[in-house]
Amino acid sequence: MIYFLSDAHLGSLAIERGWAHQKKLINMLEMMSKDAVSIYLLGDMFDFWMEYFIHDKKKREYHPFCKELRKLVKQGIHVHVFTGNHDQWTFGGLEKLTGAEVHYSPLTISRYGKTLYLAHGDGLLPRDWESHYPARVRAKIKRYIRLKAIFESPFLQFLFRLLPPQWGNALGYNWAKKSRLKELANPCPFKGENKEELVLFAKDQEKQGNHRDYYVFGHRHIELDFQIASGSRVIILGDTFRQWTYAKLDKHGNISLHNYEE
Ligand SMILES: [Mn+2]
Structure with missing residues (x-):
């Protein structure tokens, strides 16, 4: 069995009962470990993760989760963590801490006779994205692309890593809290086949001849299993703080969405 999950947002200042959250996530991984060959964590497992040059005490909070990943790796399960x-601000530390393989960009894999495109999903757009949105939305997307470039700048990352962790974390966790509260106040359900960026992205990939059976994403915090014209399915993983979603690929190549309950 191959499992997929994403978006735990561990450490979020907007999610109460931090330990209960982490404990449930660990139990969920334990459940998967019974028959898992691989487990893919498709990004935003942490609400804010930055590796500073100075020791960051805050990371201790995540040790139970990181220890669990290490345990799964020791058991022989292939554990993959996407940023x-x-x-996204891991520079080898997370890999060292957990033993998991860390992926910084999308990945295409073949398993059980199916091809799967795996990505967190932020910033993925079809080539002709501008034709799909009115000016107001286009401006918003452009702002996001600019922000993403800032976040990905090696020079700015270097500067941020020089900060004392308390300062950096105060900035990071409050930025993340704001985006979480904004989402809670104003949830964005499935936008429909012709507006949902990740569906448009998948359709464009198919149009370019890059066929995959399944596209699996996180990021959107919505649960979606949507078939596009090529026959491919777009799976969006929901989250692991409220909906407790995961996807399962069985040995016959069938993929399905589930909700973990204790
Ligand atoms: Mn995200």
Whole structure:
């Protein structure tokens, strides 16, 4: 069995009962470990993850989760962690801490006779994205692209890593809290086949001849299993703080969405 989950946003200042959240996530991974060959964590497992040059005590909070990943790796399960837009600032530390393989960009894999495109999903757009949105939305997307470039700038990352962790974390966690509260106040359900960026992205990939059976994403915090014209399915993983979503690929190549309950 291959499992997929994403978007735990561990450490979020907008999610209460931090330990209960982390404990449930660990239990969910334990459940998967019973028959998992691989587990893919598709980004934003942490609400904010930055590796500073100075020791960051805050990371201790995540040790139970990181220890669990290490345990799964020791058991022989292939554990893959993708970076998301909230936790992209890892420079080898997370890999060292967990033993998991860290991916910084999308990945195409073949398993059980199916091809899968895996990505966190932020910033993925079809080539002709501008034709799909009115000016107001285009401006918003452009702002996001600019912000993403700032977040990904090696020079700015270097400067941020020089900060005392308390300062950096105060900035990072409050930025993340703001985006979480904004989402809670104003949730954005599935926008429909012709507006949902990740569906448009998948359709464009198919148009370019890059066929995959399944596109699996996180990021949007909505649960979606949507078939596009090429026959491919776009799976969006919901989250692991409220909906407790995961996807499962069985040995016959069938993929399905589930909700973890204790
Ligand atoms: Mn995200």
